[in-house]
Amino acid sequence: MSTVIVGAGQAGVHLAATLRQEGYQERIVLIGDEPEPPYQRPPLSKAFLLGSAPEHTLHLRAESFYRDSAIELLRGERVTWIDRPGRRVRLAGGTHLAWDRLVLATGARPRPLGVPGEDLGGVLPLRNLADARALREHMASARSVVIVGGGFVGLEVAAAFASEGGEAVLLEAGDRLMGRAVTEPVSRFFARAHADRGTRIRLGAGAAEFLGRRGHVTAVRTTDGRTHPADLVVTGVGVLANSELAEWAGLAADGGILVDAALRTTDPRVHAIGDCARFPSAHHRARVRLESVQNAVDQAVHTGRLIATGEVRSYRELPWFWSDQKGLKLQIAGLPTGHDHVQLLGEPGSGRFSTLVFRGGRLVAVESVNRPADHMAARRLLASGRELAPDRAAAPGFDLKAFTADTAELAV
């Protein structure tokens, strides 16, 4: 009997720890393809870039933890094949490992831009520790920086760069920042805040071509016909789920490994969790694939319990996200996707506000900028399932925290 976990990121590590916490006594093998001990990714685009978080502070667990918990951690090893009928995986070196539960926590990789010059020196993605080390080195000497992509990663890098006194140009092909993740008022607020800090934001401008000399980037030509000089380009235009292993093994995938409400793939002894999994969301009433620490951790806990106890339940945790852009703290509870109405709480001009996000008259998400109490209240409210009518939310003096406290009392 054994559980093999492919991927030693936040989801994989948390799964292994949960299994032991839940009393699972069998063999656990945790396989990661990076040489470092498992680490947290969020600081890579923030504190680590600025040099305020040394590498050892990123480690998810002390090395002794794996030993003491009898978790066999294989570092720098890649799984190349899943043999489902034979219930084993093959490593790149040819070794086979047997499993009777297999968990795919394979994560995602940066989406390539697919434009000429992408492989020039000085054009860097940011996903793993090796990327972050390279970026930090380049940042120290860079004179002209262009960031391609106005999502969380691009904006966090822009904030880090601006706080060092640098001025970057940020290109976003869409008509607003973080367009897939947040509502319009939040996009607008962040555009202004980043501009105030010295980042030059160009909306509606994608990268069309990277120009270079002697193998190193010198400029970016944009889709709107301009050319920006650059000796460092950071790309952050989303990710692709690492679903190939699953597909080769005949498991269903569609922009992520498809799983059921209990996070099992089309083979019930094979599970998929975290960034690589596309699951039916209890809150969004659609299949979603989410990239967040919360999603990785909660899906790991869910699957760890299922494997340890054998009890099959639906995964129902409320998604939440955060982004820290040097003093601008954005927290999102729920999924704003597909919204049709936004109610502001507070004044964006004050630097502290929240939005109540509705879809079809139902509250689906709350975004908070530097208002953590609203965020925490929102998480409770959205998880409780209690309705909040848009006109009640629009009433003068509406207080989310008080409304939610009320909800908690009703629940008792």
Place this chain on the structure above:
Amino acid sequence: MPKVVYVHPDGSQDRLDVPEGTSVMQAAVAQGIVGIVAECGGSAMCATCHVYVDPPDAESLPAVGADEDEMLDCTACPREPGSRLSCRIVLTADLDGLTVRLPEKQR
């Protein structure tokens, strides 16, 4: 190396040697101490590393920051005068022997 004592709700204790510059949260998570969740990894975003620090230890800690204060109102177990987010307590030599009580639940 400063020592930190983690007291579980059932009264049992874990003692850890914590390098200076490491937070009470980081040390607990690294060693897999059950009772500190720290979903956000130390960004004061999640309030799942809540601990209680009793006097006289409480007085030797830096004051509660504005973000921390707001998050402490939202912890899974009730806030008490000694409530802190352990990601905000960074170990120094002066804090040797610090004792923190863990709440019944973090989420």
